[in-house]
Amino acid sequence: MIEQTLTVVALSGHVAHLEAQQKQACEGCNGRCGSQVFSKLFGTAKKTLPYKFETQLEVGQKVTMSLDDSHVVKHAFAVYMLPLFLSLIFALIASELILLAEGWQILAAILGGITGFLIAKTWVKSLRHEIKVIKIHPISLPLTQIDGD
Structure with missing residues (x-):
């Protein structure tokens, strides 16, 4: 199973548009390999995956999904x-x-x-495709510092 954590970027009712975080093909060679040259040439256009959920989600929420x-x-x-x-x-x-x-x-x-x-x-x-939802992560609250801590 291939697992990926996606972020909800837009909502249309119960259909959430999910976006994966773009990763570099290789981060070990500091841009000297062919993979990074091609990724720079062809760009990194972000694509979204529409998926219908039974529960209501919020923008910014993370979802872990798997593919066979x-x-x-x-x-x-x-x-x-x-x-x-x-x-x-x-x-x-x-x-x-x-x-x-x-x-x-x-x-x-x-x-x-x-x-x-x-x-x-x-x-x-x-x-x-048989895409399965593994986990819907809860929205985390932003941490703020209180004076005196």
Whole structure:
């Protein structure tokens, strides 16, 4: 199970819009690795997750949720491997069975990659996540110092 603590940033009735705290890909190399270079290039746009709760929440409240690991593996296979496999299969069919020239083999590989992408896109839409609420954290009161303490 993958667990993440999210913060409520907006409310619409019983639907809370949750936002995860952005984390650096790696904090050990002080910005010299490829992961941090790419994160700086592509930005860190914050995305929210709408989720319907049975209890009323408040903005700023924290919620711990979990996701089953098997869904992540299915998504990764569909998005990364399926277009690659179909691209290779289309190229091999074009070269070995149909005996096409190199340019047509490249075009067949591109067509296979696009076909794999379209299949993966419809397959990912059909996969459903089982997101479970583990804990709803209470709102903490701000601490103030009283004179003389």
